[in-house]
Amino acid sequence: NLxxxxxxxxxxxxxxxxxxxxxYSNFTFGEELxxxxxxxxxxxxxxxxxxxxxxxxxxxxxxxxxxMIFNRWGELIFESNDVNIGWDGSYxxxxxxxxxxxxxxxxxxxxxxxxxxxHAYAVGHVNVIR
Numbered sequence: 001n002l003x004x005x006x007x008x009x010x011x012x013x014x015x016x017x018x019x020x021x022x023x024y025s026n027f028t029f030g031e032e033l034x035x036x037x038x039x040x041x042x043x044x045x046x047x048x049x050x051x052x053x054x055x056x057x058x059x060x061x062x063x064x065x066x067x068m069i070f071n072r073w074g075e076l077i078f079e080s081n082d083v084n085i086g087w088d089g090s091y092x093x094x095x096x097x098x099x100x101x102x103x104x105x106x107x108x109x110x111x112x113x114x115x116x117x118x119h120a121y122a123v124g125h126v127n128v129i130r
Contacts, residue, residue, distance in 0.1 A: 034059055039124070
């Protein structure tokens with residue numbers, strides 16, 4: 001993982017007469033935000049591609065993460081605040097768990113960038129194919 005770092009850069013300039021001057025500047029390079037969100041997954045019990053889970057590799061605060069999945073009517077059908085827990089294609093509560101139908105679902109991810117503590121979000125669609 002990349003981490004943020006501070007660097008001091010020095011510039012020395014010389015005139016044609018041999019005079020010199022020096023200037024300094026400080027730069028901070030932050031951890032780059034890198035993530036990938038798949039557009040399709042297949043929760044069909046074949047041991048491959050069973051869970052829809054965005055992959056964040058750097059640049060975000062894992063304690064400020066929220067994934068929401070919505071059906072075509074805009075109803076929230078899944079939510080996770082843990083980047084390691086993805087959606088398995090089910091919905092429901094109180095012991096009434098069902099599997100969603102094949103189709104396209106909307107996702108929204110809320111997260112916080114490490115570089116500047118900015119709260120941001122991303123939205124998109126995922127296809128469920130069984």
